[in-house]
Amino acid sequence: MGATRRPGHARQNDQDPALTTGTVARRLGVAPTTLRSWERRYGIGPADREQGRHRRWTAVDVARVEEMCRLTALGVPPAEAARVALRETETEAAIPAPRAARRGGGREALSLPLGNVRQECRGLARAAVRLDAPAVESQLRLTLGEYGFITGWQEVMAPALHAVGRKWASSGERYVEVEHLLSWHVSSALRRTPGAGAGRDAGASRAAPPVVLACVPGEQHTLPLEALTAVLGERELPTRMFGAALPAEALYEAVRRIGPSAVVLWAHSRNTADRALVHLVADTEWGVRGARTHPAVLVAGPGWSPTAGAYAPGVERLTGLRTAADRIEALLAA
Template sequence: MYPPRAVAAMIGVSPSTLKTWDQRYGLGPSARTDGGHRRYDENDVTVLRRMIALTGQGLAPAAAAELARKAPAPRTPATLSEDVASTARKGFLNAARRLDEPLMSDLAAKLVTEHGVVPSWDSVFVPCLTELGTVVTDSGRGVEIEHLASSSILSTFRAVPRPGKPGVLAALLSCAPEEQHVLALEALGAALSEAGFWWRNLGGRVPPEALCDAVERLRPAVVVIWAHSAELAALVPLWELHTGSEALLAVAGPGWAGVAVPSFARRPGDLAEAVQIVLSRAGT
């Protein structure tokens, strides 16, 4: 159970705003202490986060409050059906081979809108990029196709709306030093935006000192560091980050398979697990 000031700090609004939402729209706490002090539970905080997201999308406060109180229906299935995923992969790959970036972007945006970031990433985008990358490796041709496909997916992820009003920073995302592959981190950021959480992405080739400085200044709940090779993963200052911050550390990407990861760091096996790690930590 949380007092109003703690909730206000968690979701990035003032205590007076919480009081106004309680009085005007009924978005108040579920309990009070024996002394009459307001106390919010996890469900109350979830409703308030929805209120912030909805008003950020332009809804009037009264309408947003009405929607926020309703438990949302599951937005997306956990996975896409194979029929839907197969059709989507075929359409995206055909557009990629024609270098039809507008069509790729349209297909990607429609997929994410209808099914969500995680199912789209797991069932369509990753298989398509893997297939295109295999062609490049085997034949030495098709780099332009792979790059344009990645660009289309990247623009789709960056178009996913973030929560309307800044709140507590749930996650700081960063590539390992000299790492230039950023797409998986953009997928994670888009998935966090869908869930109504704030994040920042430092991008590729982040020097160790810069990463440590950013963590110290921003104080995120979770730091997620991506590496696609063991050589690059070994450059990440995990122990410095651990001793200098209270943030939970998570390491992602195939590069960590060849590195002894300290016990204090989490290693998600896929995008869905990475999202859950951030949401679980930030929700506390």
């Protein structure tokens, strides 16, 4: 191993990728305005700048600002964190952790086990752990703009949410606030993005009746169903989204009044997956005597048995966001 060089004296290798400020912001889950503010106030920014060109960040520059993010997340004042990050990026900060951080386990307590994921997922998780709402919102907006709903959900949002959930389960109540903040912003992003047709007739020009989407009674996990609703809206398919824990009687009335092409029932837990409810929906009829019809019933979520047909004749189990959307689109086109 060679000698460690100070960040300020490091030179970019010709093979090292140089990143823009926007790319660094997405990777770290920090708003671009925050990076510019840190550069202006504390000198935390690209070491090499060429006049008349955009600033480019080397790997050492990114490591320096990442260390600043870590220290400020622990409660270190920004000015002090900047001094430490500038002095020594590649070693642990030589300052005592704040009292709250010492009680909570310091750096390890603020990390999430993400595994092999996209950099945007890491940035989203870092921003959520810091409770940096503007950075979370910015990361979600950029993710959906670049990757769309399916990839954005499967490779960025869902892994970050699962990591927070696992950390919460293993750490008592310490990560509840992180999960709530991240869930709220993910839900808002899925419903706010243009093309997400939750609750509207995005496909009013199509002849097919809408799709009803609802969580079964007692089920509060709505985000996967919201992601599916967003994808269907993006494809201009008509939907009626009823959200969490819809009572059985209300679901029956909604199906009877709307006359949907299909009904999607989401259950995250085996405790909420209700066979009787599937029968109720499958047996619901509407239309004139002699030409009455039923909806297609689709179950989704880990709570349902893989052999969905055992619940009622013709019931299908949806797996995966893309395949679920493709199957629903095929049903509406039939």
